[in-house]
Amino acid sequence: MPTTDVLTSADLAEIRRSALGTADPLGVAADLADAVDQGRLADPDDAGDALTLAAEIAEIRSRLDAALRYADRAVAAYPTRDDARAGRARALRARILFRVGGREDEAMAELDALRPLLTQQPDAPAYVSAALDAGGRTATADEWLSEAVDTLLGQRAAASGEPAQALTEPAVEVGPPEAPGVLFFLLQQRHRVRRDLNLPHDRHDDLADRLEAQLVRRAQQRPAGETDLVFFPRAEFDRLLAEQAALTDVYGPDWDAHRARLEKELVRQAGAGRGGLHVLRGSVDELTGRGDVTDPQVRAGYARELETRPAARIPWPPERNDACWCGSGLKYKKCCLPRSRS
Ligand SMILES: [Zn+2]
Ligand SMILES: [Zn+2]
Structure with a gap:
């Protein structure tokens, strides 16, 4: 781990991969925060990502005070609240607040603010439901994910003039195999959450399974000459x-x-x-x-x-x-x- 070098985005990716295997992960986290403070990021736009990474490392090591400090700074470092990466940092902050204890209301307020992203950002279903899981609110995750699925299917139904029940294969929303849409990720998380809650496999779980099979099938049918990414x-x-x-x-x-x-x-x-x-x-x-x-x-x-x-x-x-x-x-x-x- 360099302590005086400039850190590129590639360095951050490498640190993300290797930090937990090092002798002193918390030292790595502190170095990341120092790099931000000392202007040692090759791309200053990486500050939020570097601090999010520091918070993740500290959280895994159960150093929740340090994790929360880094997460607060990460959230503040992103230029706008709408930045896709800011959503991830906010969800992480909520997860840490749940674990700190006594700050559940703040955690829920943070997640409530992220709720609209569930129908907009492919990553949001995973990070929001992971945070709710950490707060013992898996049932809330089911509720939010279900509502987001209904919203998207309702929008599609309105656009096509068909009743929502008829839309069993929303191919456009699912997207090509290399770019599945947000509906796919919502259904996938909802399926996982409901399995964790021992809820029965319902119509939308059937849809989740079918879409996953469809993506795999389409990926397999791609022309042999077509390169993977x-x-x-x-x-x-x-x-x-x-x-x-x-x-x-x-x-x-x-x-x-x-x-x-x-x-x-x-x-x-x-x-x-x-x-x-x-x-x-x-x-x-x-x-x-x-x-x-x-x-x-x-x-x-x-x-x-x-x-x-x-x-x-x-x-x-x-x-x-x-x-x-x-x-x-x-x-x-x-x-x-x-x-x-x-
Ligand atoms: Zn390049
Ligand atoms: Zn299933």
Whole structure:
């Protein structure tokens, strides 16, 4: 863990992956906060993410006072309340408040404010229900998720002129396999929450199962030549090729080629009219844990797994002047944007 270096977005991703395995995770968390205070972030826009990470580390170590301090600062560091990343930090703050004890009302106020995001942001169903779980409010999670599902299905029904009950396969909301929509994530969380509560499998749970099967089927039916969008951050990529030289053909001979291949594929998909595009942040340990990585089915299975995990998705494209999606710490226009033309 560097203590005086500038931290790039890629460094933060690496710290997220490795912090808990280090001898002193709380020291890592303190260093992250110091990096913010001392202006040592390559992209100042990462301050909220760095402080959220510090709060997560402290929370896992049950240092709740420190966790809450970092979470308060993380929430304040995001430029707007509507920032998708701010929602995650707020939910984390609520989770910590539940654990602190005696501050349940504040936790619920925070989560109430996030409730509208349930129908808007694909990540929100997971982080809001995780916070409610932590507060022993799993039944409330069921209630909120159910209402959000009804809202979205009601909107779709109104748009199509059909009764909501008839909409059993809302394909547009579910989106293509590489970009499932918010309804899919709502149904998935609701399904999990209801299983935890031992509630009977209902009509919407059937829909959740059907949509998941549909996504897997569609992913499998993609043309063989179509590339998956698994992205390995620099350190991961170097490890991948060191351990699995055979994958050069699949993911690219070096990190520049790896990023160029992804950027070109994304530009192609955007040109074909696809929205909600993103790359999927992969990990070498996870991929190699799934079986023989030279088997395309194993790699495709891992890509599908990542697609169902909101935290793995890195939205694309960034704004021209924003940090590049690859985590290099450079602006998009100076980094991967030009790669699509090479
Ligand atoms: Zn089920
Ligand atoms: Zn880049």
